[in-house]
Amino acid sequence: MILRWTLRNVFAERGSLLAATGGIAVSLLLVLVLDGMFAGEAERIVAFLRDSGADVWVMQPGVANVHMASSLVRADLVADVSAVSGVAAVTPILYVSGFVSAGGREWFSYIVGRHADDELGAPRRMAVGAPSARPGEAIIPDVVAKESGIGVGDAVSFLGRDFRVAGISSGTYSMANSVTFASYEDLADLLSAPNGASYLLVKAANGVDAKTLAERIETAVSGVDALPAGELIDRDRRLALQMGVDVIRVMTWIGSLVAALVVAFTVYSAITTRTRELAVAKSLGAPARSLHGAVVLHAIVLLSLGYGAAGAMAIALREVVLRALPQIALRYTASTLSILALVATTLALVAAIVPARRVARVDPALVFRR
Amino acid sequence: MLELIKEVTGLLVRDLANGRPPHADCPLRGRASKDLGSLWCVVLRFLPVLLIRDGGRTLLSVLCVAGAIALVLTFEGVRAGLHRQTRSFPEQLPGALVAMQSGVANLLGARSVLPQNARPRVARVPGVKAIHPLAGLPVVFSRGEQISPVYVLAYDSAGGPRSIVEGRGIENPDEIVVDVHLAHRHGIRSGDVVQFLDHSFVVAGLSGGTTNPFNPYVYARLENLIDLYLAGDLPEELAQSALSFLLIDLEDGSDPTAVRREIERSVPEVDVYTPAEIGENDVRRVEGFLGAPLSLLIAIAWVVATLVVALTLYASVLHRLGELAVMRAIGAHRTDLARLVVGEAILVSLAAFGAALVLAVGLSRLVDWAAPQYPVEPFGPLLIARALVSQVAVACVASAFAVRRAVVVDPALVFAQ
Secondary structure, three states: HHHHHHEEEEEOOOHHHHHHHHHHHHHHHHHHHHHHHHHHHHHHHHHHHHHOOOOOOEOOOOOOOOOOOOOOOOHHHHHHOOOOOOEEEHHHHHHEEEEEEEOEEEEEEEEEEEEEOOOOOOOEEEEEEEOOOOEEEEEEHHHHHHHHHHOOEEEEEEEEEEEEEEEEEEEOOOOOOOEEEEEEHHHHHHHHOOOOEOEEEEEEEOOHHHHHHHHHHHHHHHOEEEEEEHHHHHHHHHHHHHHHHHHHHHHHHHHHHHHHHHHHHHHHHHHHOOHHHHHHHHHHOOOOOHHHHHHHHHHHHHHHHHHHHHHHHHHHHHHHHHHHHHOOOOOHHHHHHHHHHHHHHHOHHHHHHHHHHHHHHHOOOHHHHO | OHHHHHHHHHHHHHHHHOOOOOOOOHHHHHHHHHOOHHHHHHHHHHHHHHHOHHHHHHHHHHHHHHHHHHHHHHHHHHHHHHHHHHHHHHHHHOOOEEEEEEEOOOOOOOOOOOOOOOHHHOOOOOOOOOOOEEEEEEEEEEEOOOOEEEEEEEEOOOOOOOOEEOOOOOOOOOOEEEHHHHHHHHOOOOOOEOOOOOOOOEEEEEHHHHHHHOEEEEEEHHHHHHHHOOOOOOOHHHHHOOOOEEEEEEEOOOOOOHHHHHHHHOOOEEEEHHHHHHHHHHHHHHHHHHHHHHHHHHHHHHHHHHHHHHHHHHHHHHHHHHHHHHHHHOOOOOOHHHHHHOOOHHHHHHHHHHHHHHHHHHHHHHHHHHHHOOOOOOOOOHHHOOOOOOOOHHHHHHHHHHHHHOOOOHHHHHHOO
């Protein structure tokens, strides 16, 4: 009975409902976007490593990263690594950081040199054009192409040489770790490393564990280190996020604190406006349990509407950002959505219970004196 | 005041019973004028009562609005702090000019390689008094499970650490000076031995003012690194970067622009910048990486803050509809109620702004404690002014919506309380 009455009252006061739901929604939206931006970049940062198809990365001893690292091994080690039991394929790549000049703008990028016909290390998705660069050609990320206003056939330059754009790849842009592809021959020439490779990308045979294979390669081939792709991705993500990107995480903490304050206040404020009604209900004989139930229901209704509105706005914002600011990736993870729901519910219930307890303690006769 | 309300309510009941408009000729209007000066005085008298009587809720409103404003101040402060920190290190490089590889314009994360013969050629340019070589190399520093990107700056006659906050400067071979925040992150103290560049170094001291958002600085002596490289103890990429920058002192009275032009003409492998220009270039680089997300986050913070301020003030007025009905019942005009609502909004806003400044200081300290590599500087005068003006404007707009609700309040609502 009191629950139905609560629901009717909550929806009867549309202005209050809008104000409370709106406050909760924008606060949750803030947290969703902040976390989504960090999660999106954290994924993009390691997209090349993840999509390369390699199970094990072989590199110069002492090197344990791709981001920020410089590795050089003998290219003829490809044969030695290929001979290790459990290796299905080996692809050498050259890898160097530089600035790509495109359309009058400069973009920090890692430049990957690979043989056109090799199996591993190619861009996973192409927006347009060829997936492999021939000498004199380059494949650039779609975001760089869009923001620079260039397309296939246009010129870009890096490492002091001009290249023609042969393809535009998708999923290879990140704020800290974009990847531009060139031919192995061009990069070997530019780096004066005709017989070298930065990394050897290794694909494991079916049923062979990456960690085991990495250990086998280190044992069988001298002068190299080998890391399972998962471990390398984890190390690279941690390293790359430190280079400026984790400022977004700092902002997420701040935003979450403020959002918590707003959610708690909004629920508390909405419940206190009904204090007199609850006092009347108590004076008419409603037990404390019913009053608490009414308050909890009120809080849950507000939170559910706010959460739903925040989710809808977050999805809409992601579409807007995708079109207007393609360099930003928003990724809403199930874990964040769950944690946010849990924390917001806890906060809302705590904020609601405070006025409810006050009502439960109030003298029922008091209502008639007001 | 409660007695006054009771009296007004009694008169109102009598008027309504007689079928007269509730406030058209409210007999209290004259009394109110006589007792309190004017209806505006009623408003002014009512406002503190309304706010103070519901102190807990008002305090929460103030806190909520303060939180929203502090959010904007802090987010803007993150960007301002990043810019200041990025700019400050290159700006304080000794020397009037800095020469670097042609096509390179930054210190931040840059890899500049100069030919060894660039040094004497630059030194021969008229107006150049002295040259100080620097080697710079971005590398990965790892200790245990911790990994961090760092920038090794190897110096010779100038360009070493400016501020030692723990320990001392480099005095012996195989010593380095590490940025203090990097050291804290890795649990390093002065005197510790660390593996770095595949070699063991003693941390002679920790330096301040050497943090940046991409890769904090680690100092070494140039001759020490070259000796180690020649002994085969250091990786090859160090040799490629053994001469990265030239810090240039000028003769007294020489024209920096003319000297710079002459260096670039006679040594085409180099570009020359002033330290201030390098600082600005580094800020542009940070904006290139982080400009779009920071702008989006700050824009969202402004939108969220605006909505939170507006909704909080609007909800506050809705909460007071009962009191506003009493005001109407005692004869207050719509303009009086509008003044009351706007007055409350501005009062809450101003109180909240003060609280927001305190909250912003707290959040800055929290970030400084948890992530000292990101200084938050939320107190730029322009930012403060913009936030204050915006907040008062939002308060006025929000109260305009609330006023629409308040002025149509039915005086009979008072009986529903």
